[in-house]
Amino acid sequence: MLRTEEITLNMGPQHPSTHGVFHVVLKMDHEVITEARPICGYLHRGIEKLAEARTYTQFIPYTDRLDYLAAMLNNTGYVQAVEKLMEIEVPERAEYIRVICCELSRIASHLIAVGTYSVDIGGITGFMYCLRDRERIMDLFEMVCGSRLTLSYMRIGGVAEDLPDEFIPALCQFLDEMPSRLDEYDGLITGNEIFQARTKHVGLLDPGVAINYGISGPNLRASGVFWDLRKNRPYSVYDRFDFEVPLGKRGDCFDRFTCRIKEMRQSLKIIRQAVEQLPEGPVMAKVPKVLKPPAGDVYHEIEGAKGILGYYVVSDGSNKPYRIHVRRPSFINLGFLNELCKGWKIADVVAILGSLDIVLGEVDC
């Protein structure tokens, strides 16, 4: 009789499919995964500790470096938490500008998710096409705030500056062209036979289990759970827009992927409405130069690109936060990886991990 034994294989920390410095220790019986133990922390910078030695405004650039693929959303979650704590009312124009920028950020993040997922499954071309369109969003952000990746555009009380004149025409052109680009992805990636064979019915996530494990965002909605904070607990001005929340049926890798493609279409719809309704007026509320929120704490959540993004801010009445904690969706979504990989083949691990769309800056914080 042939002797068999369990094999241990290290995936990462240097591995292109882990989307950053992330390490999974795989235990396998032949090709079947019996345990996938995630090891994170390679990118831990102690951002929550650093916050305690910064002022409230100085912390904004650090939020960019959490989920660096969707910096606008990270900025927004944080400044809204502080605004809630200080009871600052943000001018309406600033709210609309925030919505436009946040949804652009969501599209940019989903484009990376979709593109890198295509590479993970073996289609390099899809990645190139996605980056081509993400580049245009980067250009739009450059117009708005001068930066392309780490934007720091949001301020406590509004946004840093009003939109430049050339922004709206460039944005409208992007909005006009993007739907046909999404059709292109559907043809190039979604409709690809190999892609479907690798992702359909793979890595099934039960809705009840997903809720129990705190999984959120497109990963949760792909399992058919209707939970999108823009709809369920509208913040900012999201209650004024007409859009749908795409849901999946099976909760497999394919559903998680297609949810993101569909969400991009909805984001385009939101941006178009925001541009139409965009009011005139100031973009910054009257806030004191030195911010000293009253002693107390606040927890605020927004719908980030990867899931529910929450900020817990504690103030002791001074100009520096006593404590800031970030509920990072990628970190919590990753907590279920072991259970999700068990019983699948080694080739499926890449498909499953890619479908969760994690970003390590956010996992490790």
Added chain:
Amino acid sequence: MPGSSIPSTVIDGLKDKFPAIEVSENLTITVPEAELLSFMRELRDNPDYDFNFLTNLTAVDYPDNFTVIYNLVSFKYGYTLMAKVNLGKDEPAVSSLTSLWGSADWQEREVYDLFGIIFTGRHNLTRILLEDGFAGYPLRKDFQWVGGRE
């Protein structure tokens, strides 16, 4: 800014069942450590509130005590609830909620890693972000570090 958004009738019902809990002005509920597990089980299992989603779990190091913070959400009713447990400064320990919510697993490990708070009644309470041999708990206020801006 309220810590929770739940009807006052629900709060009153909880007070009747758990007389030891304290409800602050902004609807944050402080639970004695001994009752935490039964209180949380009630929140999760009672169909009147149905708090099925433990969204956030973290801690704060205050001068006199550690506080562990739990943020719960009920998908069915849209309620949110913030609960707190105060722990002593010496060898802080609190019951683990991993038996109720899977999302507690990694978040408790993170709090253990950065604060040194022990979660009892669970397995695999190990560091998650820092390396295993790391000395100290960085998010404690008495942690000595370089790179500040003083």
